[in-house]
Amino acid sequence: MNAEGRGRLDRMPQWQALARHREELGEVHLRELFAADPRRGERYGVRVGDLYLDYSRNLVTDETLRLLRELAEAAGVARLREAMFRGERINTTEDRAVLHTALRAPRDAVVEVDAGDGEGGENVVPAVHAVLDRMSAFAEAVRAGKWAGHTGLPIRSVVNIGIGGSDLGPAMAYEALRAYTDRELDVRFVSNVDGADLHEALQGLDPARTLFVVASKTFTTIETITNATSARDWLLAGLGAGREAVAKHFVALSTNAEAVAEFGIDTTNMFEFWDWVGGRYSYDSAIGLSLMIAIGPDRFREMLDGFRTVDEHFRTAPPEENAPLLLGLLGVWYGGFFGAQSHAVLPYSHYLSKFTAYLQQLDMESNGKSVDRQGEPVSWQTGPVVWGTPGTNGQHAYFQLLHQGTRLIPADLIGFARPVAGLEPALAAQHDLLMANLFAQGQALAFGKTEEEVRAEGVAEEQVPHRTFRGNRPTTTILASELTPSVLGQLVALYEHKVFVQGAVWDIDSFDQWGVELGKVLAKRIEPALTEGAEVEGLDTSTAALVARYRSLRGRD
Numbered sequence: 001m002n003a004e005g006r007g008r009l010d011r012m013p014q015w016q017a018l019a020r021h022r023e024e025l026g027e028v029h030l031r032e033l034f035a036a037d038p039r040r041g042e043r044y045g046v047r048v049g050d051l052y053l054d055y056s057r058n059l060v061t062d063e064t065l066r067l068l069r070e071l072a073e074a075a076g077v078a079r080l081r082e083a084m085f086r087g088e089r090i091n092t093t094e095d096r097a098v099l100h101t102a103l104r105a106p107r108d109a110v111v112e113v114d115a116g117d118g119e120g121g122e123n124v125v126p127a128v129h130a131v132l133d134r135m136s137a138f139a140e141a142v143r144a145g146k147w148a149g150h151t152g153l154p155i156r157s158v159v160n161i162g163i164g165g166s167d168l169g170p171a172m173a174y175e176a177l178r179a180y181t182d183r184e185l186d187v188r189f190v191s192n193v194d195g196a197d198l199h200e201a202l203q204g205l206d207p208a209r210t211l212f213v214v215a216s217k218t219f220t221t222i223e224t225i226t227n228a229t230s231a232r233d234w235l236l237a238g239l240g241a242g243r244e245a246v247a248k249h250f251v252a253l254s255t256n257a258e259a260v261a262e263f264g265i266d267t268t269n270m271f272e273f274w275d276w277v278g279g280r281y282s283y284d285s286a287i288g289l290s291l292m293i294a295i296g297p298d299r300f301r302e303m304l305d306g307f308r309t310v311d312e313h314f315r316t317a318p319p320e321e322n323a324p325l326l327l328g329l330l331g332v333w334y335g336g337f338f339g340a341q342s343h344a345v346l347p348y349s350h351y352l353s354k355f356t357a358y359l360q361q362l363d364m365e366s367n368g369k370s371v372d373r374q375g376e377p378v379s380w381q382t383g384p385v386v387w388g389t390p391g392t393n394g395q396h397a398y399f400q401l402l403h404q405g406t407r408l409i410p411a412d413l414i415g416f417a418r419p420v421a422g423l424e425p426a427l428a429a430q431h432d433l434l435m436a437n438l439f440a441q442g443q444a445l446a447f448g449k450t451e452e453e454v455r456a457e458g459v460a461e462e463q464v465p466h467r468t469f470r471g472n473r474p475t476t477t478i479l480a481s482e483l484t485p486s487v488l489g490q491l492v493a494l495y496e497h498k499v500f501v502q503g504a505v506w507d508i509d510s511f512d513q514w515g516v517e518l519g520k521v522l523a524k525r526i527e528p529a530l531t532e533g534a535e536v537e538g539l540d541t542s543t544a545a546l547v548a549r550y551r552s553l554r555g556r557d
């Protein structure tokens with residue numbers, strides 16, 4: 001038994017019941033499941049906010065769903081969910097609360113964070129709104145051209161410098177909400193320590209009119225600090241000014257005031273957040289400042305309302321209608337009992353071109369773990385490889401494998417009833433064709449095309465196997481009215497809580513990320529070997545040979 005009062009997943013009777021059920025189901029085909037229940041398409045649907053989820057094309061029956069819900073109950077998903085919302089320190093390996101849901105709590109809400117001293121915690125909501133208000137005032141000033149740079153000219157370009165959670169969220173949402181952005185403002189994102197990233201981002205920018213937003217929870221991330229230092233050099237050289245110019249051109253988004261001050265950014269130009277916000281859960285905190293400058297505070301708050309709609313649903317909807325619970329359990333089912341290694345997220349929206357990349361961090365950094373909360377190795381699959389690109393592009397690239405390959409790859413198809421507002425009528429008219437593709441793909445993946453159907457088309461016998469589609473490839477369709485700020489918030493919160501549910505069932509800590517540390521430490525050790533030819537103790541022969549070859553190619557040896 002662990003702290004949640006549950007046993008190991010693989011020994012739970014509910015898990016074993018699912019294993020038996022999986023055997024009984026055998027190779028059942030979605031064609032049979034649909035034939036057996038003429039109402040399946042409507043019955044297997046759930047609504048949350050403006051989102052409608054059709055999960056009928058999953059390899060599940062009423063019995064499967066019942067057993068999965070029983071597993072969730074026995075695994076203590078609801079208990080852990082309450083502990084999260086209540087501010088308990090459920091991130092045990094870092095001894096932190098997990099309170100990103102407080103970032104979208106209404107002004108009058110009370111959310112107390114567990115201070116870890118056994119005393120009642122502090123209500124974090126006033127601080128959340130104080131920062132949101134400061135961000136709003138700053139964003140308005142920049143948008144209105146009232147925030148002047150060192151030479152008195154108004155800011156017209158914003159460069160967000162951050163990586164991981166300090167980049168992917170705001171960059172994804174900026175793309176997603178392009179239609180809502182102020183087109184007069186040029187907003188760019190730099191993340192990679194490859195100098196080419198900053199080099200390209202600075203092209204055509206006027207230092208006198210450029211604002212750098214340095215986003216880093218820890219303010220120690222080497223990529224971000226390196227890029228921010230280079231950006232500062234570029235700014236000061238361009239302006240021909242001294243350090244005093246930094247104040248008007250640099251703001252920081254961080255939890256670490258000391259490091260911000262040390263970098264030379266005035267902490268009055270720092271927007272704060274807290275250690276109970278994980279990096280990959282942070283874009284609705286101060287980390288969203290560049291986005292807020294682009295779309296304006298009102299739209300940003302609409303987005304937060306969207307998040308909150310799904311938070312409330314997740315907390316209160318009964319298990320049968322609980323969308324994040326359902327999505328999470330479907331993934332548990334495929335990973336645990338079908339050996340599915342990956343999960344495709346395929347948004348039929350050009351604006352969601354960075355959505356899957358964002359979800360990669362959210363999902364894979366959260367649930368890419370192989371020991372349980374007690375530190376024992378798991379014997380069950382945890383987080384899948386998450387991948388995908390917008391439809392219809394993927395159809396002309398890798399969908400061949402989805403349709404006829406040997407692997408089972410569950411996929412989410414995400415689409416919108418209306419095109420984004422503001423498209424020229426002729427371009428908006430293309431929307432039906434886009435959505436026809438989404439619906440067609442879900443249909444083809446589920447039902448395929450039988451040999452008989454292929455033969456009936458007069459196809460030569462030797463061609464029949466090549467043209468047959470086995471089908472039975474599961475998809476969940478998420479259909480929303482339109483990609484608005486609120487709907488984006490709803491979508492992100494849906495996936496946040498899906499990831500939570502899976503981590504809870506798998507009994508892993510979804511909120512730490514120790515797996516990224518080793519590479520960082522080694523890179524720091526190896527760098528002097530590249531630059532100065534320094535001896536690095538204990539280098540393996542492969543790395544040593546590569547380092548030597550690198551130095552010789554650079555003409556350093």
Ligand SMILES: O=P(O)(O)OC[C@H]1O[C@H](O)[C@H](O)[C@@H](O)[C@@H]1O
Pocket residue numbers: 163164165166215216217218219220221224279280365513516
């Ligand atoms: O915001 P920062 O402290 O700069 O961290 C940026 C990113 O780097 C780390 O390596 C973590 O793996 C991420 O979770 C984090 O989002």
